[in-house]
Amino acid sequence: MRDSDQNNKRDRSYLEDTAGFSAVSGGKRRAGAHVKRSSASKGGEHRAQARQERPAAPREEKRRGSGAKKALIIVLVIVAVLLAGMAGFAVYVSGTDTIYPNVTLDGVDVGGMTVTEAAYELSVSGWEKEEESVTVSLPMEHTLTVTAEEAGAAVTTEEAAQTAYDYCHDGNMFSCLVRYVNCLFSGADIETVINVDESAVQSAVESAVTATLNDLDTSGVEVDEDEGVIRVVKGATDLNIDSAEITQLVCSALAARNYGPIDYAVDEEGASQLDVDALYNNLYREAVSAAYDSETGEVTESVTGLDFDKNEAMSLWNAAALGDVVEIPCEITEPEYTTEEYEEMLFRDELATVVTYLNGSTQNRIDNIVLASQSIDGMVLAPGQQFDYNAALGERTTERGYKAAGAYSGGQVVQEVGGGICQVSSMVYYAALLSNLQIDTRTCHYFPVSYVNPGMDATVSWGGPEFRFTNNRDWPIRIEASVNESEKSVTVSFYGTDVDGSYVEMTYSTWAVYNNSQYPDTATGYRAATYRNVYSADGELISRDLEAYSEYHYHEEDIAYPTPSPTPTPTPEATAPPSEDPGYVFDEPTPTPSDDPGYVFVD
Numbered sequence: 001m002r003d004s005d006q007n008n009k010r011d012r013s014y015l016e017d018t019a020g021f022s023a024v025s026g027g028k029r030r031a032g033a034h035v036k037r038s039s040a041s042k043g044g045e046h047r048a049q050a051r052q053e054r055p056a057a058p059r060e061e062k063r064r065g066s067g068a069k070k071a072l073i074i075v076l077v078i079v080a081v082l083l084a085g086m087a088g089f090a091v092y093v094s095g096t097d098t099i100y101p102n103v104t105l106d107g108v109d110v111g112g113m114t115v116t117e118a119a120y121e122l123s124v125s126g127w128e129k130e131e132e133s134v135t136v137s138l139p140m141e142h143t144l145t146v147t148a149e150e151a152g153a154a155v156t157t158e159e160a161a162q163t164a165y166d167y168c169h170d171g172n173m174f175s176c177l178v179r180y181v182n183c184l185f186s187g188a189d190i191e192t193v194i195n196v197d198e199s200a201v202q203s204a205v206e207s208a209v210t211a212t213l214n215d216l217d218t219s220g221v222e223v224d225e226d227e228g229v230i231r232v233v234k235g236a237t238d239l240n241i242d243s244a245e246i247t248q249l250v251c252s253a254l255a256a257r258n259y260g261p262i263d264y265a266v267d268e269e270g271a272s273q274l275d276v277d278a279l280y281n282n283l284y285r286e287a288v289s290a291a292y293d294s295e296t297g298e299v300t301e302s303v304t305g306l307d308f309d310k311n312e313a314m315s316l317w318n319a320a321a322l323g324d325v326v327e328i329p330c331e332i333t334e335p336e337y338t339t340e341e342y343e344e345m346l347f348r349d350e351l352a353t354v355v356t357y358l359n360g361s362t363q364n365r366i367d368n369i370v371l372a373s374q375s376i377d378g379m380v381l382a383p384g385q386q387f388d389y390n391a392a393l394g395e396r397t398t399e400r401g402y403k404a405a406g407a408y409s410g411g412q413v414v415q416e417v418g419g420g421i422c423q424v425s426s427m428v429y430y431a432a433l434l435s436n437l438q439i440d441t442r443t444c445h446y447f448p449v450s451y452v453n454p455g456m457d458a459t460v461s462w463g464g465p466e467f468r469f470t471n472n473r474d475w476p477i478r479i480e481a482s483v484n485e486s487e488k489s490v491t492v493s494f495y496g497t498d499v500d501g502s503y504v505e506m507t508y509s510t511w512a513v514y515n516n517s518q519y520p521d522t523a524t525g526y527r528a529a530t531y532r533n534v535y536s537a538d539g540e541l542i543s544r545d546l547e548a549y550s551e552y553h554y555h556e557e558d559i560a561y562p563t564p565s566p567t568p569t570p571t572p573e574a575t576a577p578p579s580e581d582p583g584y585v586f587d588e589p590t591p592t593p594s595d596d597p598g599y600v601f602v603d
Helices: 002-025 027-038 045-095 115-124 157-169 173-186 198-217 243-255 276-283 310-319 339-345 363-376 389-393 421-434
Strands: 103-105 133-138 142-147 188-190 221-224 229-233 260-262 305-307 325-329 331-333 349-357 386-388 404-409 412-417 438-441 468-470 477-484 489-496 503-513 525-535 541-553
Touching (some): 045 173, 103 157, 115 157, 133 198, 133 243, 142 198, 142 243, 157 173, 221 276, 229 276, 243 260, 276 310, 310 325, 349 421, 363 389, 363 404, 363 421, 363 477, 386 389, 389 421, 421 438, 421 477, 421 489
Parallel strands (some): 103 188, 133 260
Antiparallel strands (some): 229 325, 305 331, 349 489, 503 525
């Protein structure tokens, strides 16, 4: 009975304990507890002991759960702090104005520098190249040169430094942080990225290749006049130049900043034959000196003469290997004057200048002289070309601006359209004499003129008389004519090329003419003989030739007739025999004319 009571106490105690557990665990647990109480009667001591130990487990699990939560919270706090620190540092590194540490640009250390500092470091370290160009040697001594600037590939130190900075600071702040850490611990070597304008390079390459192929189209012939050789590339017609390959080579070199010469080998296939006859016909030429083209007003191109031995050329060709440059000796003959030399000597020297004055001239006469001067100013006479004064001026009409002024016509002084132009023609004649030119047609005035010496004038009129001369010198002559109305002067100059320094002096002599039978002792005019005296550069007389005879008449009012006196009644005398002396002066010049004109010069 006592044992039964003790068992009942234990059961109640267990139920109380389990009841307390069930209050925490819930209704199901109470039901479970209930099942375990029904079976306790079968259990014995072992089951009782198990029931007594089972309530301690929930308390231990509770303690372990609380510790894990605390640890998790601590970890999360640490992570949050780290993330906040990283975020702050990321903001810092992404916003800094320097390049990240341990960064090099094309091998130059720029880490920790600003863009300006990095640009300076690149400059002093030799990053910049002196010659930023790429060259390719082509056949026929052609060279292709492409500069970085032409290809759009030129990069300054500032631009390169900016590239390094952009590499570090590109992206968001976290990517900048990652890149910063990588640079800090592993470093970074940045290569300058250069964008090459391939189309510009291709254009330059094709131009150079075309020029080379054009030379090769003429059988690869080059004439070196300085060395006196003809160079022919054996197999030139079989050379293959790949423009696309050269373009890629140049672009790659520029992009890598590998400036300087590029090796490019030309493909050669087969051997071509030399047509020596065609080569001779193509190259042989006689030397031709430059000259003045009167139609174009330009200097013609000079030609250098060339000749070579065809047999020698063929022997040299046969002995050469494929791709060799065969040098054929040639004879070079220089022209008398090259184009450059001719242009330098053309109109280099003043051959003659004549100045006369317009004192006493009316305005109409001056205007006519201005028109006449303008008509001939700038005219150029090529060697052998004739100058025609009437043709140069054209017909003098009022429609062309000419006016009526005093002129000599038919032995009278009249008003004539174009009066005064003979002053210009006389000056041109005088300048032609002083320039030692050939006079073709010239007529002196009927009356003397005051603006040039006797025998140095030339009268003209539309329909005749004419005035013409020919440039018989070896060089062209340019005529310049102008009027200075304020100084009342007219100037005519001839410019040409004085090759020997010779010069002309004109001299003259005059004598009176007596041709009035009523007054045989009264001069009615005079004649003049002009002489062309040619001197060498050192003043030695080379020749003295009679240039022309000129006869002038005095104006009627200027003839000094004797005053008549009363005639006395004659006394008859015996007739005297005829005298051999005609009693007058012949109108022919004396063998040695006197330099004294023997007259008063009349305007």
